[in-house]
Amino acid sequence: METDDPLKEGEKGAWVSIIAYVLLSVFKIGMGYATGSEALTADGINNSTDIIVSLAVLIGLRISRKPPDRDHPYGHRRAETIASLVASFIMAAAGIQVVLQACKSFFVTDRQAPDLLAAWIALGCAVVMWGVYRYNSRLAKRLNSQSLAAAAYDNRSDALVSVGAAVGIIGSSFGYPILDAAAALAVGLVICKTAWDVFIDAAHALTDGFDDDKKLKVFRQTVYETPGVERIKDIRARVHGSSVLLDVVVEVSAELSVGESHEISDEIEKRMLEEHQIGNVHVHIEPYVK
Numbered sequence: 001m002e003t004d005d006p007l008k009e010g011e012k013g014a015w016v017s018i019i020a021y022v023l024l025s026v027f028k029i030g031m032g033y034a035t036g037s038e039a040l041t042a043d044g045i046n047n048s049t050d051i052i053v054s055l056a057v058l059i060g061l062r063i064s065r066k067p068p069d070r071d072h073p074y075g076h077r078r079a080e081t082i083a084s085l086v087a088s089f090i091m092a093a094a095g096i097q098v099v100l101q102a103c104k105s106f107f108v109t110d111r112q113a114p115d116l117l118a119a120w121i122a123l124g125c126a127v128v129m130w131g132v133y134r135y136n137s138r139l140a141k142r143l144n145s146q147s148l149a150a151a152a153y154d155n156r157s158d159a160l161v162s163v164g165a166a167v168g169i170i171g172s173s174f175g176y177p178i179l180d181a182a183a184a185l186a187v188g189l190v191i192c193k194t195a196w197d198v199f200i201d202a203a204h205a206l207t208d209g210f211d212d213d214k215k216l217k218v219f220r221q222t223v224y225e226t227p228g229v230e231r232i233k234d235i236r237a238r239v240h241g242s243s244v245l246l247d248v249v250v251e252v253s254a255e256l257s258v259g260e261s262h263e264i265s266d267e268i269e270k271r272m273l274e275e276h277q278i279g280n281v282h283v284h285i286e287p288y289v290k
Helices: 005-035 038-064 078-105 117-143 146-173 178-206 213-224 258-276
Strands: 231-240 243-253 280-288
Touching (some): 038 078, 038 146, 146 178
């Protein structure tokens, strides 16, 4: 059986994101209005929606920790993927709002360049978000958490967005005030692109997609090297939250007893767990015909 401890540890990453976003969104929006920077304000709005995204990830991780029951014999790990899907919709809504607001700003005739302080604030916040991204990215890889990886991806986009906002603000202060609105537009487009990427990954997982051919070849090799396996007739994998479910059809000698064939099945399951941390393997045995 797989332990739920990694999922509990993954909640730390979600909490780090939530705390960072709460502090940065309040600070950015307030200073955006104070300095007259649309780009910094848009960046702050982006961070405020990211609070909801991080909460969705946190809820998904907590639901994923629930043990299997009668209605969910494979457990609740797909709650992670659903959380990522919800997060993509929230990010898309925020991105569209920022894009529309930025487009309206292009038609403003009496435009004032924002205070240069806004650029330094954006750069400082970018450094903070990059640190959060590095933390969550390492944690997601170690725990193999899809929702936490999506959160880290969002953290990285936010750091880059802040850098872009700073560039726009600096350009605006040098006599090109329209660049502040252009930076806000770029912020919105990046948010929409991030939302689309997260949506595609989540939708692919929810429809039992598994496009990692390299990893599937490694799984196949492990099964084939199991003593008693004569041939692999079929092997399939699908993502279930942060876990992988594996279905394999192997052929063994027709002269083996049921008990001996069962031992080969147990050995395949044992190897997949020890070598690839896959705890849910369905093995179907068929007689080998030369």
